[in-house]
Amino acid sequence: MKTSQVATFGSWKSPITSDLIVSKTIGIGGIAINNEDIYWLEKRPQEKGRSSIVACFGDKPKAMATRRGIKNITPPGLSVRTKVHEYGGGAYAVAQDTLYFSNYADGRIYQQVLDRQPQPLTNKIHQRYADIVVDSHRNRLICVCEDREQQDAEAKNILVTIDLITGKIQTLVEGDDFYSSPRLSRDGKQLAWLSWNHPHMPWDSTYLWVANLNDAGVIDRPKLVAGGEEESICEPKWSNDGRLYFSSDRTNWWNLYRRNINGSIEILHQMAAEFAYPHWVFGLSTYGFIGGDRLICTYSADGSWHLGMIDLTTKQLETIKTRYTNISDLQASESGFVVFVGGTPTETSAVVKLDLDNRKEQILKRTGDLTIDPGYLALPEAIAFPTADDLTAHGWYYPPTNQDYSAPTDELPPLIVKSHGGPTAAASVDLNLRVQYWTSRGFGYLDVNYGGSIGYGRQYRQRLDGKWGIVDVEDCVNGAKYLVDRVQVDGDRLVITGSSAGGYTTLAALTFRDTFKAGASYYGVSDLEILAKDTHKFESRYLDRLIGKYPEDKAIYQERSPIYHVQQLNCPVIFFQGLEDKVVPPNQAEMMFSSIKEKGLPAAYVAFEQEAHGFRIADNIKKALDSEFYFYSQIFGFEPAEAIEPIEIINLK
Known part of the structure; x- marks a missing residue:
């Protein structure tokens, strides 16, 4: 039996590297069926x-x-x-x-x-x-x-x-x-x-x-x-x-x-x-027709997606058992098969063809042609925790997992709290190698489905109406505190990260609360007022419902914008930004970085040319992931197991 090596959390060597993630994986979606062709x-x-x-x-x-x-x-x-x-x-x-x-x-x-x-x-x-x-x-x-x-x-x-x-x-x-x-x-x-x-x-x-x-x-x-x-x-x-x-x-x-x-x-x-x-x-x-009497569909319950069949005459639903916890891009053929993108917590997502008569499954293409030993994969645990106003919020917790290592008995792991984008979106539990990148190095990881997330009904989504920057922050804070109270993570090494709307929640949590000790904002919003005046048509009035009407409620916009309250922020932050972003323009990150730098706090800014809203180029994805890890290693004082290209961290002592 193999004996694990004792090493501090964060310093574990992992086979799930940034090179593996960007060189061996792709994104898949947009399925269409034309006769028998997929x-x-x-x-x-x-x-x-x-x-x-x-x-x-x-x-x-x-x-x-x-x-x-x-x-x-x-x-x-x-x-x-x-x-x-x-x-x-x-x-x-x-x-x-x-x-x-x-x-x-x-x-x-x-x-x-x-x-x-x-x-x-x-x-x-x-x-x-x-x-x-x-x-x-x-x-x-x-x-x-x-x-x-x-x-x-x-x-x-x-x-x-x-x-x-x-x-x-x-x-x-x-x-x-x-x-x-x-x-x-x-x-x-x-x-x-x-x-x-x-x-x-x-x-x-x-x-x-x-x-x-x-x-x-x-x-x-x-x-x-x-x-x-x-x-x-x-x-x-x-x-x-x-x-x-x-x-x-x-x-x-x-x-x-x-x-x-x-x-x-x-x-x-x-x-x-x-x-x-x-x-x-x-x-x-999310649905399609099989012949004239059946409808095949996917539905979300308790944070996971399921496959179902509805008889169009009796309107009865039959749940089709699969191993998939995330099912998307579902298309059906009149000849009796369905195709979808299916994901599980331990396998890379795939284009799946399923014959509905004999339930025979065929994998047409995976997002990554790689096999990872399960001993390096953290399995998600659904958690429900108390939050503000006597309500309950939800999330998925991934514990540190690496079969080659264990930590000193007196040490608890650092925790990364992820605030998803949207904010009208949700955390998914299919295998995400970027999550496993962290957990296999010794981090706990909490993916929060804060109030406003999908999967829990319209009323849960509407919790965020008029309260963006409040409800989402409370839920991320309370999710972290829940794990601290359960003695599962180190309360002195709590990190929050997020992209786009999740980047705003990150900056708001770091500014208006003192729970987190560091943060990473990926093309996040720092000034809601500028966002209301300088974004694309689709989202140009989104904030009316989430914050209030502009300019009538200008005071609320400024009250909840981190850029106006940098004096309350007292921890290190790293920023990542695409310079061609039209959704959240670069000035949002640049203003916040400049203010934090002037305050004397450790901070870093990593910008990418040719990137818009969300990073698509392999070298940039790799650099962002490794730079974030390097940043935490310098802030929390642990030694990464592998060499990482350093980045400039302003005010690091």
């Missing part, structure tokens, strides 16, 4: 974050060699990604042997017949496109268009058609601030779509519309069929029999509904679970 997107840090369409072609005896097995479709030099709403999604569609996709560099739609080179279909570089739907009845595309022709004005969002022969663009629907999810009925005679308006976000308030399409494809008699000021509608989809299905949170939970031919609406299966995600990006999919 497509997905791969985001490749090794190719400077380029996104490429990949296909797994079905078994066709007469198919040419290029149509067998798994093949890369997108040629080098092109990246399948859209910047609509800055977050993108829904960047491609496939019909027969042709793909239609948005290219990231120029925003144009390209048309690619398989086995040929892509050709540009549109030429207006001031327009961006997303949520692409092929209208084969009229030889055109229907999609969301974000028009940015007026440089000094807010972008204009509309639904448009694009002629597949001429590339001519025509407006189909306009008048609202935002649109998403144009969905064509199977016979091509009806179109459904979602819209919403400032100051709402799509998880707060959306409207579901249905209209007839005449022979020329023009909208006729649009009708509002669901939604409202306090109802979020997601994912409209048409079944073969002409009924419209969608998710609504009108009963607190995003449950599935259907609109019958006579116009009546009924809930499909009522359950205290979420059958949808917040629509930060286009093209999300």
Whole structure:
């Protein structure tokens, strides 16, 4: 039996290195099914974050060699990604042997017949496109268009058609601030779509519309069929029999509904679970149809995702047992199989094909072709802990785990508290090597689902209304204190980290509370007032609900902005920032760093060219991860087991 080496927490040598993470892993998503062929997107840090369409072609005896097995479709030099709403999604569609996709560099739609080179279909570089739907009845595309022709004005969002022969663009629907999810009925005679308006976000308030399409494809008699000021509608989809299905949170939970031919609406299966995600990006999919009598879906309960089947006649739900705790991008085939991205706490996420009749599973592609000994992997523990106002908050705790090491008996581990982005998002429990990077070196890690997170109903999401910078901070603080009280972590070595909105929570917790001893902000917000005045259209009124109206509530914005209260911050902070970020511009990090530096506190600022909101380039991901680790080693005084390239830490004594 192997004897573990005794070493202080933080100094454990781990096989989960930053090089392993960036060289062996990719991102996957955006699944589409075309007959028996399966497509997905791969985001490749090794190719400077380029996104490429990949296909797994079905078994066709007469198919040419290029149509067998798994093949890369997108040629080098092109990246399948859209910047609509800055977050993108829904960047491609496939019909027969042709793909239609948005290219990231120029925003144009390209048309690619398989086995040929892509050709540009549109030429207006001031327009961006997303949520692409092929209208084969009229030889055109229907999609969301974000028009940015007026440089000094807010972008204009509309639904448009694009002629597949001429590339001519025509407006189909306009008048609202935002649109998403144009969905064509199977016979091509009806179109459904979602819209919403400032100051709402799509998880707060959306409207579901249905209209007839005449022979020329023009909208006729649009009708509002669901939604409202306090109802979020997601994912409209048409079944073969002409009924419209969608998710609504009108009963607190995003449950599935259907609109019958006579116009009546009924809930499909009522359950205290979420059958949808917040629509930060286009093209999300959590359900599909199998034949004419079954609906396959994924739903979230108690923080984990499950696979289910609903009989469309009896409306009974059957849970399909799988090992997956995170299921996304679900697409169904009429022939009886489903494809999704599945993740577990111990395996890299994968594109999974599941035959629903015999329950036979096939892994088509993993995010990483690597095997890690389970002895180095920390398993998540669901925790529920008391927080402010006699409420309960949730999180996932990962203990320090490395089969080669143990710590001195009188030492407790440092804790990293993660505040997820969004803030309307959630912590996931599928294998995240960036989490394991920390736990295998001797850190505890708490991923907090603070009030405002998804997965616990609309009321839990609304805890953050008017209280961003308060509820999220309280929950992160109380989660850390909960583990300290249980004598699981060292109360003198508590760290908080987060990106984007999570970066704001990080800076607010460090400024307004004295619980944490260090922090790392990834493109986080330091000045809410500047964010309200200087961000993109999609989120330009987000803070109305989270903070208050601007400028009417200017005092509240300043009261909760860390930049105005640096005198209260008394611990080291490291900042990471993409210099091309349009969501949270670099000045947010630069102002805070400058103020902390002038105060004499240890601080570091690591900026990356060619990075926007979220890092995609392998070298930058590696540098950020290692730099954060180096920063903590210098602050807490432990020696890393491996050599790390130093960074400059201002005021380090």
